[in-house]
Amino acid sequence: MSEYLVIVESPAKAKTIGKYLGKKYTVKASMGHVRDLPKSQLGVDIQRHFEPKYITIRGKGDVIKSLRDARKKAKKVFLAADPDREGEAIAWHLANLLDVNQEEACRVVFHEITKDAVREAFNAPRRLNYDLINAQQTRRILDRLVGYRLSPLLWRKVKKGLSAGRVQSVAVRLIVDREREIRAFVPQEYWTVDAEFTVAQGRFSARFQGYGDEKTELPNREAVDELLKHIEGADYRVERVKRSERRRNPSPPFTTSSLQQEAARKLGFRASKTMSVAQQLYEGLDVGAEGTVGLITYMRTDSTRIAESAQTEARAFIADRFGTDFVPREARQFSTKGNAQDAHEGIRPTSVVRTPDSLKEFLSRDQLRLYKLIWERFVASQMAQAVLDTTTVDIRANEAWFRATGSVVKFAGFMAVYTEGTDDPATDEKDGKILPPLSEGQPLPEPTVSPEQHFTQPPPRYSESSLVKAMEELGIGRPSTYAPTMETILKRGYVILDQKRFYPTELGELVVDLLVQNFHQLIDVDFTAHLEQQLDLIEEGKTDWVALLESFNREFETELERAEETLEHVQIADEESDVVCDKCGRKMVYKHGRYGKFLACPGFPECRNTKPIVKEVGVDCPRCKKPLVERRGKRKVFYGCSGYPDCDYVLWDKPTGALCPVCHHPMVEKRSKGESLVVCSNAAAHPDAGAAKAHGQKVKGVRKKKLS
The missing domain is CATH 1.10.290.10 (Topoisomerase I, domain 4)
Structure with a gap:
């Protein structure tokens, strides 16, 4: 008989800490939460100070029985769930189910699962932290109030099966607002003019900055022609060389x-x-x-x-x-x-x-x-700064002013191990450009001048990375909520993820507009961030959780009543396609699912026929000569024969539309060590070189590498 029972969330965690504690300890897993609010009802008594009604989670009966049996055999129980609000709540629910004396020091917390950390934690158990528990409980009740009282309204007024969430709705709003920024964006023309010089020590490029000492924009071709006329036949001379030492600090450890x-x-x-x-x-x-x-x-x-x-x-x-x-x-x-x-x-x-x-x-x-x-x-x-030598060279041609910059690593410091990435790959390579030795007053030969037209770009759509960053900066949600929030809005069909970027669906935009018009507070970014701060104050014991719920619910009730009276029924019409359902003859409609658009029969539920949307990729199957089409699986996009299931030819890399000049199989885009290559998809045809070395064509518009 073990003297002590230790309960954690998962079998893997149980196995790891079990070997550190010895034979006196039995370590069991609760498999996550054991109690929650019921799914069939609100489960919160608003009139009795928001008292929650917890029930045992369906399917957890055997786990709880096993824990209760082990509890009877142990003289003391230690609750070792994760060290956060959620973990504290799991420990509290277990304490209630297993009749653990909550006045005793039964809670064990460690932030890493190592021998020293685990043993140290068991040498200093503490009581349950009710501030943490109340913070988790408040979040759970807030989300339940919103989800279970707002969703039925959407069912009645918009579409059956819709739902709204407190944090998720704000995340969808960010994506919708960004999409509308992109639609409203008007590109502005601008030009750059680069001068490439060849000197004895090498070649370098300088970009036009302005006239005199003032910066000057080049908004159109006329301004460029004026500049070219101004510098025609001009003498180029190095006017100023500035060298400086720049130090870079490492990024902090990950959050x-x-x-x-x-x-x-x-x-x-x-x-x-x-x-x-x-x-x-x-x-x-x-x-x-x-x-x-x-x-x-x-x-x-x-x-x-x-x-x-x-x-x-x-x-x-x-x-x-x-x-x-x-x-x-x-x-x-x-x-x-x-x-x-x-x-x-x-x-x-x-x-x-x-x-x-x-x-x-x-x-x-x-x-x-x-x-x-x-x-x-x-x-x-934990490493030393990196030291970079930077050089800025200003070049004068009549009154026109060009600038060249270079930066070279003098001491790698932390960069010998790691440098942080960015969401804009173009900024990842700003260091390492070396200028040849130049001196002030040095005359330069006539350069090759290259004007180039550009247009300003709209803000980019959110990726998962940039959406997480935005939510963190705005104070929406907490670290543990970012991933499930994105999964939820995808599952509900409010957004889709295409080419790793979020796009709102028509449904997502409609729901956001309804919430903005009728529940301004709920979907307001600042209000949501303020609510997160209040939850933090509850965790610190500085705010009463019931008072926070009463304040939130008072305003929410008012908005619900107003929306019930004023919100008109909204009909969402599905976009009709030209594809005929091969089971019932109706014209199929476009639907949005977790993995993007698909075709569905409008006769649902009588007819449940669905079809993927196929997009030809411009090259035929090398086996049967039918077109290859883009398909979307659960994990990634792939490219298969349109003759499936008669022909099961498939490619996992994107075809370029070109054929291999040797074996006539499709050429595909492939990434290798950060480089984008165009290679033959048929490795068997090139046994000496292998598919990755068979061809050396470049991929336009991305980082590229020419293979031998």
């Missing part, structure tokens, strides 16, 4: 938000995938002789604080691996944003000595890639 953004940029991970893989790394994996161990600290955090012990270990590692010049004099401290919760550390490896290379044979590809990203970001955050 949940920055991890999701960077994993999207560098690994192509969806936010939900990032959190799923990070959860595996946190809960523990078998790494050989060391056994099962948690590899990263808790991954739901908006703090960049790092434990002193971790900094000490990192500094010693950096000195040993890179040399003492790469270690800053003082350990780096990063300031945490004003609205961030500082209860946890930033995301880091539990031991910097566990390098990605040392874990290669134990982790899956995705686990290793995400661990490497976290490891490199943390190590770089």
Whole structure:
């Protein structure tokens, strides 16, 4: 008989901490939440101070029975759910179900699953934190009030099956507002003029800046012609050379938000995938002789604080691996944003000595890639500044003024390990451009002058990365809510994700407009951010949770009553296609699903026929000569024969429309180590070179590499 029962959320976490505690401890998993509000009713008694009615979650009966049986055999129970609001709520629900004395120190919290952290936590258990519990409970009740009282209104007035959420609706509004900005955008013409010089030491390019000492825009061809006339036959001379030293600091360790953004940029991970893989790394994996161990600290955090012990270990590692010049004099401290919760550390490896290379044979590809990203970001955050030599050269031709800039790394510092990505790839390569030696007063030969027309671009549509960034900056939601929020709005059909960018559907725009007109407070960005701040104050014990709910509900009730009276019925007409349903003969209509547009029979539910929308890609199947078409699977877009199922030919890379001159199979776009290549899709036809080296055509408009 075990003396102690320990309850965590998952079997993986149970396995990892079980080996640290010894035979006196039995470790079991609750498999997440065990109680929640009922799905069949509101489950909140508004008249009795918003008292929630919790019930056992369907399907959890066997788990709860197992926990109760183990409870009877143990003299003490420790509740070791995750160290956040949600984890505290899980612990509280378990305490109620298992009759755990809540006056006792039964709660155990650790931010990393390592032997020292787990043992230290069990040496200092605490009581349940009711401020954390109340903050979670308040969020749950707020979301239930909105979802269960607003959704029926949408069903009656707009369309059956619609739903609205407190945070999700604001996220959809951001996407809708951005789409309307793009539609309203009027491109403005502008020109650039570059002068390319060839000198003894090499070639370099300078761009026109203005006349005299003033900056001058080139809005049209007339302004360009005037400039070209002005510099015709002019003598070019170096007027000024300015050299300076620039220092760059490393980025801080990851927070949940920055991890999701960077994993999207560098690994192509969806936010939900990032959190799923990070959860595996946190809960523990078998790494050989060391056994099962948690590899990263808790991954739901908006703090960049790092434990002193971790900094000490990192500094010693950096000195040993890179040399003492790469270690800053003082350990780096990063300031945490004003609205961030500082209860946890930033995301880091539990031991910097566990390098990605040392874990290669134990982790899956995705686990290793995400661990490497976290490891490199943390190590770089504790390293010395990078030092860059920058040179700015001003060149004069009559009164016209051109400028060339160059930057070269003098001391790599943290850049020897990691540099942060951006949402604009063009800015990733700004360092490393070297200018030849130039001196003031130096005459220059006549350059090749290249005018180029441009047009201003509208703001880009949100990607998952940029939407997470926007939500964080605006204070909408919390780190743990970003991924599920995006999954929810996709599932409801309010937005679609195409080419990794969010587009609102007609339904999404309609629902946003209805909410803006009738529930201004609910869908207001500032109000939603203020509500998040109030939840934080509840967590800190500075605000009464019932008072917050009463204040919110009072205004919400008023808006509901007004909308019920004034909101007219809205009919959403499905767009009709030319495709005839092959089961009932009706003309099929376009619908929006989680994976984009598809065709459906309007006779639903009598006729449930659906079809994917096929788009020809401009090249025929090499087997049967029927057109190849773009198809969308659950995970990615692929390209298959339109003759399926008779012909099952498929490509996973996008055809360019060209055929291989050797074997006449489709040429495809392929990415390799950050480069975009055009290669033959038929590797078997090129056994000597392989498909990736068979051809060296360039892909226009992207980073490119010509293969030999």
